[in-house]
Amino acid sequence: MDARGTTRRELGCCCLSDGPADGGPAIDSTAADNEVDDVPIDNANVGMGNNSDNLNTSASMNDGDSFQPDIFDPRYWDSLGSKQIDILAQKGPKRDLSIQKDVNDTTGQGLFDVLQDQLKDLDLDIDDVRGQGYDNGSNMEGCKNGVQKKLLDLNPRAFYSACSCHSLNLTLCDMAKTCGKAKDFFGIIQRIYTIFANSTKKWQILKDNITRLTPKSVSATRWESRVESVKAIRLQCADIREALLQVSDIDSDPKTSSEAKGLANNELGEYEFIVAIVIRYEVLYAVNLVSKQLQSKDMLIDVAIEKVQGLIVFFQNYRETGFLEALETAKGIALEMDIGTSFRKRRKIKRKRHFDENPDVPDIATLSPEESFRISYFIPIVDQAISSLTRRFEQYQGYQKMFGFLFTSETLQSLDNESLKSSCDNLEAALEKDGKSDIDANE
Structure with missing residues (x-):
């Protein structure tokens, strides 16, 4: 406003x-x-x-002329000199x-x-x-x-x-809403940061325990910053847990002391949360890597499509092997922190089956805690990533079918005459309005 x-x-x-x-x-x-x-x-x-400089350049080339043509105006292209044509070819008519x-x-x-x-x-x-x-x-x-x-x-x-980068951000937003634990995750990360950021004394305790990365506040909009927020805890779980325990011992505020102790024992002291941190960091890191590549100034749509397709393949493979890899990584962190390496067993809740339910499908309450976590947390996050990426970038696939044969000279030269004619016909139809098209497929 x-x-x-x-x-x-x-x-x-x-x-x-x-x-x-x-x-x-x-x-x-x-x-x-x-x-x-x-x-x-x-x-x-x-x-x-930037093209304003080019306009001045084109004018200076013909100082003796009474009329200086705009080299970016197609009406004057036939009258341009060789130097002006070189500028036009280099900068593009835009x-x-x-x-x-x-x-x-x-x-x-x-x-x-x-x-x-x-x-x-x-x-x-x-x-x-x-x-x-x-x-x-x-x-x-x-x-x-x-x-x-x-x-x-x-x-x-x-x-x-x-906007491809914004679409990736929205994909992460979709993933963060898949289940209750996914929704709570970043809230816990923010609570850990807030404990130390509330006073210079507690922040000094944190600095005395960590040696590499400083925890960051969780941004509501900049998902790239969330990678750094999770990374600082993922790579320093033991150090940050120790800092929380020290805060709980020396802080005079009972509320702060209790919250710090709870975070140290119930979150960073639980194997399940360590597994969740490992999974979230792998996911955020993969998406952030592609996001940075898509933001490059010279990014082309064919390269963007390739990067997004590669990200989808990553999630498809991660769905099959990522959970076991995350368990192994989390076990190493848990052993370093001297905490258990198994999921907490919860009381089984008996639920009456409805008549239309498939009796062959196992009730999630009867599964092991590890398998229950995989089904209720890991699989929904990864499946949501695949679904959201496919849906949000489906439009790019349509443009690839329309313009793809022109993306590279190799693609164009690989087409036989029949395929090339078919591609040109499709492009002519796509660029048509009121019976007139921008191109003639027969030319």
């Missing part, structure tokens, strides 16, 4: 193809959604990104516009109306949009009433792509 009570909302990124004059080639323009300037919007103060608007209506329709008005102000035709990308908020990416759906209704060639 700004001082005038209006909500500022980034409109995201729209990739547009300027309508060429006289049948000339189309160009792409990208409206950037980050790093905006806090200035009123008009055509005079719209930032042109313009980066940094724009900020004040928005009162944050519904999908309200944001779409602002987007339409802004395109008109920039003298850009909405039919020339060829790509759109926003955050994963429902008013932006909603498949029924979101901005992307309303734009697709007007222009089906404005292909929408969700």
